[in-house]
Amino acid sequence: MAFLDVSNLTKSYGANTVVKGVSFAFDKGEFISLLGPSGCGKTTILRMIAGFETPSSGTIMVDGQDITGLKPNQRKLGMVFQAYALFPNLNVGDNIGFGLKISGVPAEERRARVADMLKLIGLPGFEKRYPYEMSGGQQQRVALARAIAPRPRMLLLDEPLSALDAKIRVSLREEIRAIQRELGITTVFVTHDQEEALSISDRIVVMNAGNIEQLGAPHDIYNMPRTRFVATFVGQLNNLDATVVDPAAQTVSLDGQVITVPNLPASSTAGAAIVLTVRPEVLSIGQRQGNELALHGTVEDVTFLGSVIRIRVALGRNVVSLDTFNDQRAAPPQRGAPIEITLAGKDLLVLAN
């Protein structure tokens, strides 16, 4: 039986339905990410799990208990907020011990647990500090400790890294994942950052306009996107308009260049317009072993990104981006120069719209 079971969850504000009959189930100890752009309903789902929003319909079960009608303070969940939300009037020790105090844990036991928590988040001896005396990263770690100190059944993370600088964000997300693994606590993480979701999740729920677009492991979501939205939202992607030439031979025409697409569905009809997708990192400049397809075009733009150079190649109407490592010994291609790019046919996906 699933530990977190959300079924047919719907939330409407008047005529505007922001979550449209969403269902998913996860096992105990999983790290789940709700990933999607702003307004896709991911935060609303998290807030309904927390009890801050009442679902218009549907149920939320945690560990076999229907919590849909319970107040937030009866759900035994922990939550970390984007804006840290540490209590400014309480020091770190009292912030972490707040939930324990509310639930009547004796002072001695509370102190010991707060000390354990501070050790866990790497801030031992910070009990007497106040939130304003700490950096954003430290505050968010304290917020994490506060959320897990009362040993909640589940941990909810509402874009906890969004307010932090890029470097802190990376180190803290690794820390969150390590703590989550150590405690084995089921965690729901809301983010709009696909890199964050891909790097720390066991499974990802990709959401768009109140619906689930795809649910799966990060590897599957990235390599086998099921919809055009997932393909474009998760990672960089080239979308190429093509026309089916011969379904039996699996050939398509891409701006007049005929190539074989092994993934072309058998149901395709000759002359039909299709969309092919390909990740920038699977394209190479010139011949490379394993790349049986070649396309010819013109360099439209070259962007230097440090270790990587992103080159935009015009094939005709279609423009593809490809990433290549920065080779210090070779000059990058010049704009307007003719270029041959190669790829493996299996890396070309045909997307359902």
Added chain:
Amino acid sequence: MKQNRFWAWVVFLAGAAYFIVPLVATFEFSLRMRRGYYSFDSYASVFSDPNFQTTFGYSVVIGILAIIVGIVVVVPAVYFVRLRMPWLRPVMEFITLLPLIIPAIILVYGYIRLYNSSSIIPFTGSALGTDILLVFAYVTLALPYTYRAVDTGMRTIDVQTLTEAAQIAGANTVQIITAIILPNILVAVLSGAFLTFAIVIGEFTIASLLNRPAFGPYLQNIGANRAYEPAALAIISFIITWGAMGMINVLGHFAPRTSARTD
């Protein structure tokens, strides 16, 4: 540039003189009770007057009660309006401004008509009832200041997120207000409290028409019958009011500090 600053100083000094000269004159006059030289006799006379002590004590008690009732009424009201009913804010703004528009005399006549001894709630039928009515009247009178002070305090904190953080940790509404919200807006609440105190301590109209032994009517009585003591009382009243205002300033330094950092 220099010219500009010169005139700025002239205007400033003229304005300052407008307030300070009468005050200095009043203070100087209050020291003249003993003929021929300055003394604090008028102050000694005021402080030794048993009526001063009782009326002042009475007003202090009523003031403290008005502050407590004001906090109990206003803090939860502002909290819920901010959290759950933000659309009610303009209505609250309007209602809390009414005591500034409606003269105290109208208010007190309304009270007397509504709560007289033959009404359903005969507050004015007993001394205690009238005292209670007086406290509520002062809460109403101080509402424009208390509401704004508390509202400003709540604006400085993220009420919704702090509430949610406390809720998910298991706290109920009373625990949230007392343990999280109130301590974080305490400075603002105390500012409102000192303003209430400053208003209550010298208030005349309501206390007089409800016939309560308050400090305001005592001031008026002394002013009508004595020469030097009223000046001394005016200075004492100023010191009390300024003390209350000074406390608001001092408290401002203890306001909760922002902890919004990205590093």
